[in-house]
Amino acid sequence: MENKNDRYQKHLTLQDRYDIEEGLNHAYSLTRVAEMVSKDKTTISKEIRKRRVGDNLRLGNYNDCKNRYQCPIQHLCEECDRTKNCSACKKVDCRSICNEYHSEACRYTRRAPYVCNGCSMIYDCRRPHFYYRANVAHTTYVEQLKNSREGIALSRQQLYELDCLITPLIRQGQSIAHIYATHKAEIPCSMKTIYNYIDQGIFTARNIDLPKKVKYKARKKKRQEPEVDYAYRKGRTYQDFQTYISEHLDVNVVELDTVHGSNKKGNVILTMLFRNSNLMIIFLMKECTQECVKQVFNMMTQSLGIEEFQKCFPIILTDNGSEFKDPERLEKAETGEQRTKVFFCDPLASWQKGKLEKNHEYIRKVLPKGKSLEGYTQEEMTTLANHINSTARASLNGRTPYELAQILNSPKLLEMLQLQAVEPDKVVLKPQLLERKK
The missing domain is CATH 1.10.10 (Arc Repressor Mutant, subunit A)
Structure with missing residues (x-):
């Protein structure tokens, strides 16, 4: 007969970690979570503290120093002649130069449950956040377990x-x-x-x-999959992207991706989305290749000019598709001048550019999956983009991406791409939008 305590001696499984995350999302106590996964409460506590992940980039310009209200420090900048305290200065972030800066930690992350998963004040809180994510925790655990079992265990x-x-x-x-x-x-x-x-x-x-x-014949080894060369990601990973964004808080990010039709060889759509306005632009390419993507970038550089291109596309975040695996050709113009900086999402983590992925739903309303992209023109892709950008969004307080783009993006860019507003009652997001033009 199986001992009831046997299960307490086993390692946490992925399902156990999903249960832990679910319990934390419902703000259950650690005791109740421990009962859900049949583990000791201290095991759950150690698991959460060891494998939680931080989200400190959301602070923006908010001063989270615990001394910010009574801080008397002045003149941190050498040439500063202001009489007010540095904590009230809007020109320089005092947190980056003050030795007395101490982040105000939340009491819920200092003690149980140690994470913000089930916190009811999460959207109003500006303190550093910590989350427990089952997938991330299990991946870290498996990697640690693998590393611990490598090599020779004996002295x-x-x-x-x-x-x-x-x-x-x-x-x-x-x-x-x-x-x-x-x-x-x-x-x-x-x-x-x-x-x-x-x-x-x-x-x-x-x-x-x-x-x-x-005497035994050598066993046939399993076919080795070709090693993937990730050299192109050096200095351009998602972690590097987060670090860069934390140092350049006001920079606009442009998400980049491709949309395929029924035939992988042939026409493909290149999409870009400006995070600040949700404006999406669409280009039709003959093939899904690095050369075609570069041609689009060169075309926009020539039309806008290198300085205007640098302002419109300072940072580009994309996935690990083969068409983007030569970032230097995208980052530099034909003259060799730097025009943008490219970063890559983690493999199999398309949610890291979720705004663009979500916006692709609008494209699929007009061009469903399995539909060929052959026969379409760039003018029709521009029409599609205009109807999508003229759709009011609840996430934008009822405004359209085009309305925000007129404020936040370059007018020269809108003019060059022939982007324009479509009357609200004339917006069409059905296959008939392009079918009636063919």
């Missing part, structure tokens, strides 16, 4: 003593199974590990000393 002295025991017996003709059965108490590892050590050349004995092993 040099233990290996020497084991070699002195095993090698003479092997050379007497004894099998590993016989040696292990008769000296099990003296051998600090499994029989499989002994075979591995001999195969790796760690012991004096070699494979040639094992009569049966040299």
